[in-house]
Amino acid sequence: MRFDLKLIASWIEPGAKVLDLGCGEGDLLLYLREQKKVCGTGIEQDEAEVAECIAKGLSVLQGDLNQEIHDYPKKAFDYVILSQTLQQVYEPDILISGLLRIGKKVIVSFPNFSHWSIRLQILLTGYAPKNQQLPYDWYNTPNIRVITMKDFRKFTRKLGYKIIKETAINTHYQDRHGSIIKFLPNLFATYGIFMIEK
Amino acid sequence: MSEYAESDTNGASVGMVEKQFFTFADAFAPMRLESGVSFGPVTLAYETLGTLTPEKDNAILILHALSGDSHMAGYYRPEDSKPGWWDLMIGPGKGIDTDKYFVICANILGSCMGSTGPSSLNPTTGKPYGLDFPVVTVGDMVTAQKALIDHLGISKLCSVIGGSIGGMQVLEWTLRYPDMVKSAVPLATTARHSALAIAFNEISRQSIMADPNWNKGNYYGGNKPDLGLAVARMIGHVTYLSDESMRRKFGRRLQDKSDFSFHFDADFQVESYLRYQGKKFVERFDANSFLYITKAADYFDLENQHGGGSTSKAFAKAKAKFLIVSFTSDWLYPTYQSKALVQAMKKNSLDVSFCEIEAEWGHDAFLLPNDRLSNLLKGFLERISHEK
Numbered sequence: 012m013r014f015d016l017k018l019i020a021s022w023i024e025p026g027a028k029v030l031d032l033g034c035g036e037g038d039l040l041l042y043l044r045e046q047k048k049v050c051g052t053g054i055e056q057d058e059a060e061v062a063e064c065i066a067k068g069l070s071v072l073q074g075d076l077n078q079e080i081h082d083y084p085k086k087a088f089d090y091v092i093l094s095q096t097l098q099q100v101y102e103p104d105i106l107i108s109g110l111l112r113i114g115k116k117v118i119v120s121f122p123n124f125s126h127w128s129i130r131l132q133i134l135l136t137g138y139a140p141k142n143q144q145l146p147y148d149w150y151n152t153p154n155i156r157v158i159t160m161k162d163f164r165k166f167t168r169k170l171g172y173k174i175i176k177e178t179a180i181n182t183h184y185q186d187r188h189g190s191i192i193k194f195l196p197n198l199f200a201t202y203g204i205f206m207i208e209k
Numbered sequence: 210m211s212e213y214a215e216s217d218t219n220g221a222s223v224g225m226v227e228k229q230f231f232t233f234a235d236a237f238a239p240m241r242l243e244s245g246v247s248f249g250p251v252t253l254a255y256e257t258l259g260t261l262t263p264e265k266d267n268a269i270l271i272l273h274a275l276s277g278d279s280h281m282a283g284y285y286r287p288e289d290s291k292p293g294w295w296d297l298m299i300g301p302g303k304g305i306d307t308d309k310y311f312v313i314c315a316n317i318l319g320s321c322m323g324s325t326g327p328s329s330l331n332p333t334t335g336k337p338y339g340l341d342f343p344v345v346t347v348g349d350m351v352t353a354q355k356a357l358i359d360h361l362g363i364s365k366l367c368s369v370i371g372g373s374i375g376g377m378q379v380l381e382w383t384l385r386y387p388d389m390v391k392s393a394v395p396l397a398t399t400a401r402h403s404a405l406a407i408a409f410n411e412i413s414r415q416s417i418m419a420d421p422n423w424n425k426g427n428y429y430g431g432n433k434p435d436l437g438l439a440v441a442r443m444i445g446h447v448t449y450l451s452d453e454s455m456r457r458k459f460g461r462r463l464q465d466k467s468d469f470s471f472h473f474d475a476d477f478q479v480e481s482y483l484r485y486q487g488k489k490f491v492e493r494f495d496a497n498s499f500l501y502i503t504k505a506a507d508y509f510d511l512e513n514q515h516g517g518g519s520t521s522k523a524f525a526k527a528k529a530k531f532l533i534v535s536f537t538s539d540w541l542y543p544t545y546q547s548k549a550l551v552q553a554m555k556k557n558s559l560d561v562s563f564c565e566i567e568a569e570w571g572h573d574a575f576l577l578p579n580d581r582l583s584n585l586l587k588g589f590l591e592r593i594s595h596e597k
Contacts, residue, residue, distance in 0.1 A: 065562050
C-alpha cells in the first residue's frame with residue numbers, strides 16, 4: 012500500500028465508519044477492514060476499479076464524488092478521506108464543507124507544490140514543473156489546483172475549520188516507502204496530510 | 210427477457226435438474242391479494258440447486274423476469290438443447306456458486322410455466338381462468354414466494370437476486386420482509402416504470418387484445434391470439450436491445466436476398482429475426498399471462514406503495530445490504546433509475562454498492578456472458594456469507 016495511505020490508516024480509530032473518496036482499487040479500505048475492523052465505503056468513478064473493489068468484497072459506489080456525497084445524512088461517517096484528489100477538484104471549498112457535513116473528521120492529502128525541487132525547476136528552467144508526484148504537462152494534467160501546505164493551512168483558517176493533525180511526508184520507491192518530514196515541511200515534503208474538523 | 214443462454218466456459222454445469230411444485234392457500238385459508246381479492250389454491254413451480262447447510266444460512270433466491278421460469282440452470286433431460294435461463298451465472302464455480310449456496314428459483318404467480326396463472330384450471334368451473342384470474346401485483350408474487358421459502362424452512366435468505374421485473378421483486382422483498390433478507394441484488398431494474406416503459410407494455414397488450422382470436426381472454430381450447438402475442442414479443446425484444454447492438458447485429462442487411470422484394474415479406478435481417486423471435490415465443494408463452502405480468506410491472510411503484518410518495522421513506526424499512534447494477538446501453542431501465550435507488554439507500558445509511566457496467570447489449574446485458582458481472586456477484590456474495 013502507498014506510504015501516505017499507511018499513514019492515513021494509522022490515524023483511524025478501530026471500528027470507525029469511514030468513507031474513502033476516489034478509493035481506486037480499494038487498497039486502503041481493504042487494509043482498514045482487515046487491520047482495524049473498520050466499516051468502510053468507497054466512491055470511485057472508474058468502472059473497472061469499482062468492479063475490482065466489489066469483487067474484493069468491499070462496499071463501493073460508482074459515481075462522481077462531488078455529486079455522491081450529498082445524499083448521506085449528517086455525520087454519517089467518523090472519517091471521510093480525500094487522498095490526492097483535492098488538486099483535481101473545481102470547487103474545493105464547497106467540497107470540503109460538504110465533507111465536513113457528512114463526516115465528523117475529514118482527512119485530506121495532496122502533493123505539496125512548494126517542494127524545493129518544484130521551486131527550483133521554475134526558477135532555473137522556466138518551464139511548468141514536472142516530477143514524480145506531478146507527472147503531467149500543463150496541457151494534459153488533471154491537477155487544476157496548485158496547493159502548498161501553507162496554502163492549505165490558510166484555507167482552513169479562512170473557512171473556520173480546525174486542523175487536528177498534520178503530517179508532511181516524503182515518499183520514494185513507487186510511493187510505497189517514505190519518511191515523515193519535521194524540518195521545513197513546506198520546503199521538503201512531497202505530500203501534505205491534514206485531518207480537519209468543524 | 211430474451212432467448213439467450215449458452216453454455217458457460219467458467220465453472221461447470223449443474224447437470225440434470227428437476228422441476229418441483231408447491232401448493233398452498235386452500236379454500237379455508239386463501240391468499241389475500243393486494244387488490245383485496247381472496248384467492249387460492251396457488252401452485253408455484255420451482256427449482257433448487259446445491260445443498261442447504263444445517264444452519265440454513267446459505268439460501269439464495271433467484272427471481273426471474275417477465276417471460277422466464279423456474280428453470281434457472283442445468284438441463285431437464287439429457288437431450289435438451291438449451292440449459293436454464295441463467296446457466297451462465299449459476300453452477301459449480303460460477304458467479305452464484307452451487308457448491309457454496311442453496312439456490313432457489315420459483316416461477317412467478319400469474320405465469321404459465323407451471324405456476325398458477327390465467328391458463329390454469331379454475332377449480333370452481335373446471336375451465337381455465339382466463340380473465341377471471343385476479344389481477345396480481347409484484348407484491349403478490351413476492352408474498353407467494355415467501356410462502357415457498359417458509360415451506361422450505363428458511364427464515365433468512367443470504368441473498369435475493371434478480372433482473373428487470375425480477376429486480377422489482379428483489380426490491381419488494383427487502384421492504385415487505387426486511388428481516389428475511391440479508392442481502393439483495395437488483396439488476397437492470399427500477400423502483401417504478403417510466404412512461405416509456407408503460408407505453409411499450411401498453412402497445413404490447415393492445416396488440417394481443419386486438420387479435421381476433423383473443424376473444425376477451427377466452428381462447429383456451431381454440432385458436433390462440435398468437436399473432437398479437439408475437440407482435441407483443443417483437444416490441445419487447447426491441448426494448449431489450451439497443452441501437453448499437455441492433456446496428457452491429459443486423460445493420461440494414463437483407464435476409465437471403467440481394468434486393469428488396471417489393472412485397473411485405475421480411476426483407477431485412479432484423480425483420481426476419483423479430484418474426485422468428487415472435488414465432489418461437491408463442492410456442493411457449495400464454496398471451497393472458499403476458500397481459501397480467503406486464504400490468505403488474507406497470508403498477509409497481511415503491512415510492513407510493515411503501516414510502517407515501519418518497520423513495521427514501523420507502524427504504525427506511527429495508528435492512529439488507531445491496532448491490533445495484535445497471536448497464537450503460539439499457540434504455541428501458543436507464544442508469545438514472547438505479548442511481549435513484551442508490552440515493553434513497555444512502556439517505557437511510559444502508560450498505561449499498563453500485564456499478565454501472567459498460568455493455569453494448571441493452572437491457573438484456575444481464576443475461577449475456579459477462580465476466581465482470583460474475584466477479585461482482587461472486588465477491589459480493591462471498592462478503593455477505595462471511596458477515597453476520
